[in-house]
Amino acid sequence: MAVDRLLPTDESIDLLALVRDLCEHELAPHAAQAEESETFPRDAFRTLGKAGLLGLPYPEQYGGAEQPYEVYLQMLEEIAAAWMSVGVGVSVHTMTSYGLATFGSDEQKDRLLPDMIGGEFLGAYALSEPQAGSDITGMTTRAVRDGDSYVLNGTKAWISHGSHADFYTTFARTSDSRTHGISAFHVPAAAEGLSFGAPERKMGLTGSTTTLVNYDDVRVPAADLIGSEGDGMRIALSALDSGRLGIAACAVGLAQAALDLATAYAKERQQFGQSIADFQGIQFLLADMAAAVESGRATYLHAARRRDLGRTFVREAAIAKLVCTDAAMKVTTDAVQVLGGYGYTREFPAERYMREAKVTQIFEGTNQIQRLVISRDLLRSAT
Numbered sequence: 001m002a003v004d005r006l007l008p009t010d011e012s013i014d015l016l017a018l019v020r021d022l023c024e025h026e027l028a029p030h031a032a033q034a035e036e037s038e039t040f041p042r043d044a045f046r047t048l049g050k051a052g053l054l055g056l057p058y059p060e061q062y063g064g065a066e067q068p069y070e071v072y073l074q075m076l077e078e079i080a081a082a083w084m085s086v087g088v089g090v091s092v093h094t095m096t097s098y099g100l101a102t103f104g105s106d107e108q109k110d111r112l113l114p115d116m117i118g119g120e121f122l123g124a125y126a127l128s129e130p131q132a133g134s135d136i137t138g139m140t141t142r143a144v145r146d147g148d149s150y151v152l153n154g155t156k157a158w159i160s161h162g163s164h165a166d167f168y169t170t171f172a173r174t175s176d177s178r179t180h181g182i183s184a185f186h187v188p189a190a191a192e193g194l195s196f197g198a199p200e201r202k203m204g205l206t207g208s209t210t211t212l213v214n215y216d217d218v219r220v221p222a223a224d225l226i227g228s229e230g231d232g233m234r235i236a237l238s239a240l241d242s243g244r245l246g247i248a249a250c251a252v253g254l255a256q257a258a259l260d261l262a263t264a265y266a267k268e269r270q271q272f273g274q275s276i277a278d279f280q281g282i283q284f285l286l287a288d289m290a291a292a293v294e295s296g297r298a299t300y301l302h303a304a305r306r307r308d309l310g311r312t313f314v315r316e317a318a319i320a321k322l323v324c325t326d327a328a329m330k331v332t333t334d335a336v337q338v339l340g341g342y343g344y345t346r347e348f349p350a351e352r353y354m355r356e357a358k359v360t361q362i363f364e365g366t367n368q369i370q371r372l373v374i375s376r377d378l379l380r381s382a383t
Contacts, residue, residue: 001256001263003078003256012067012071015071015075016074016078018051018053019079022053023078023081027044027086028082028083031084032349034083034085034207035085035207036206036346038206040164040207041083041085041089041207042122044083044086045090045122046120048086048119049122052065052119053090053119055094055116055118055119057094058097058101062109062113062118063114063117063118063119069304070305070308072304073245074249076246076250077249077250077256080250080252080257081253081256081260084204084250084353085205085208085356086207087249087253088250089161089208091247091249092123092125092161092243093161094242094243094246095239096123096168096169097113097116098238099235099239100112100113101113102235102239103184103227103235104226108226112186115166120166121166122161122166123161123168123169124160124161124165124169126187127156127171127236128157128159130157134365136171137178139171140173141153141156141173142154142174143173143174143185143220144174146219148223149221149222150174150220150222150225151217151218151219151220152172152185152187152219153216154172155215156212156213156215157212158363159210159213160210161208161209162199162210164209165189166188167187167189169184169185170184170186170215171185171232172185172215174232175230182230183225183226183229183230184225184232185224187218192218192219193215193216193218194214194218195213195214197211197212202359204352204355204358241313244318244321244365245303245304245307245313247325247360247364248317248320248325249300249324250360251296251324251327251328251357252293252324254357254360255292255324255331256293258289258331258332258334259286259331259335261349261353262334262338265338265348266286285334289330292331293327295327296320296324299319299324302320303317303319303320314373314377315374315377315378318365319370319374321365321367321370322371325367329354329357329361332353332354333354335353336351
């Protein structure tokens with residue numbers, strides 16, 4: 001079922017039509033097979049790139065579409081509903097480009113940003129490490145200044161698009177300071193000394209390759225330091241605020257797909273001489289699923305509108321990520337229940353939706369971390 005979206009301009013309405021056409025003809029028909037064979041959807045990203053959809057929130061002068069975040073997120077939701085791995089990939093790419101687009105120098109933006117957001121390149125966000133996930137301060141990857149370059153050594157973990165990305169926004173320690181000892185770098189995929197582990201064997205999002213990324217004396221020009229030395233923590237946390245909204249929108253898209261599947265199945269499935277949609281137990285279950293989807297959508301749009309107005313949205317982004325991903329887990333689980341035995345088979349996508357939903361509660365900060373962010377911001381505001 002197509003969501004009746006409230007979009008602010010004729011341009012965004014036309015954009016929605018383009019996105020829906022691409023989702024229907026270029027993404028949805030290939031999702032199940034690619035996920036089954038664990039095939040990275042590089043062609044899908046190229047298709048979206050050629051349509052100008054890999055730089056939606058970024059300035060037109062660098063090849064972006066300069067759309068408000070509330071528009072970008074609704075487009076992202078549509079993509080995720082058609083193919084979750086691609087939706088999450090677009091969110092990751094957008095977050096990966098954020099650091100340079102927001103904190104980079106004019107020279108860096110002119111030199112690097114057109115390729116990053118223009119549609120040909122795909123990015124990866126290299127922040128997490130085997131022993132430093134939510135605890136960024138536990139990072140051990142090092143960047144040592146050597147003349148006009150930095151030399152990076154270390155290992156990043158759980159990196160989406162690992163081995164497939166064209167550039168890696170990489171965070172590395174440049175001093176021992178807990179909060180000001182991390183810096184951000186733009187690292188091209190062709191950098192000597194960059195290597196990758198085997199793809200992780202995951203429960204879901206099997207089309208989205210996730211690997212270790214190894215840095216063995218990777219030399220990065222000082223001109224590709226993003227911001228100043230020690231700005232990495234600020235850049236990473238700021239990017240994550242926006243990235244959490246991307247994951248929230250993807251989670252709602254996935255939940256919407258599950259709701260649509262369950263509703264259609266309930267109308268068609270006959271039991272005891274009638275459609276199971278005629279039973280109040282199923283009707284109430286579908287109603288609760290719809291309420292969860294709509295509530296999630298409202299929370300991410302509220303946070304996005306605050307962002308578009310230039311207001312703080314840290315707490316709102318964490319709430320959206322928490323509410324939307326918990327909703328996705330519940331709605332996809334309930335969709336399996338509506339389909340009954342068929343929901344437990346791979347003949348229908350319900351079981352895939354359920355497997356894909358789980359990781360949304362984990363990445364971009366676990367939902368336990370979101371509760372910490374929310375409570376700390378709430379208590380700070382009360383003093």
